[in-house]
Amino acid sequence: MEGGEMLFHVIHKIPSGDTPYVRAKHLQLVEKDPEGSILWFWKAINAGDRVDSALKDMAVVMKQQDRAEEAVEAIKSFRHLCSKQAQEPLDNILIDLYKKCGKIPEQIELLKRKLRKIYLGEAFNGKTTKTARSHGKKFQVTIQQELSRLLGNLGWAYMQQTNYGAAEAVYRKAQMIDPDANKACNLALCLMKQARFDEAGSLLQDILNGRLPHSDDSRTLKRTEELMDEIESQTLFSIVNMIPSTTDDEIERIEHLLGEWSPFDSFKRLPVFEEISPFRDQIAC
Structure with missing residues (x-):
């Protein structure tokens, strides 16, 4: 390969060669033809080319x-x-796809399955960190961060089902493991949906006072301020009786599923949840 051609492939982040997969990437990244790239990705799969x-x-x-x-x-x-x-990255893509097309029960089931893998010590190939990639950059993800991310997604899914009690329990556990301002906003919203405005306001004030990681993120700050305005205006009081409530039994099941999780010590053996036998049985259902 000549120097100019090699530079072209490096700049556009596409592999070299003349195969269906290379053609698909060229259509996707260089020619900006998504429909054409999908056709050639199909051809690559059928040809067994970088499946x-x-x-x-x-x-x-x-x-x-x-x-x-x-x-x-x-x-x-x-x-x-x-x-x-490739199975774990495919699961991560599936979670986003389920969210995109409104398949909330499927999303919840897949998230529980991934959480169970962490419990069994099957995530990260038994290691405490993994290398991830985003926008072409590599970075390290700890098992605590992955666990908190999955719980955050699970909390969001429960919120879409207006199951705010379950969402609250999940978000609280995520915050115990790896706190951040964005999930704190979601937790505050769960509390607001249950008309617990004082608790929500206190949590949002922690964000505004910079007491949580990523409190300086402009989008999170804007959302925090909007939620504070909502609390002050008390607009949710007019619709609170229209919101389906979570039964005590449902909340008890969620708390039982999450309540005994203990902090993960990266210097001790996996699985993370080695003391939780009830979790394993319920998450498999």
């Missing part, structure tokens, strides 16, 4: 083209062709 990457990339492009349900079916149909290492 792991082809399926993941195709699903992402489909999501961007508002074809999330098609992407879900594609992953379900072809993930058996992918390597073991």
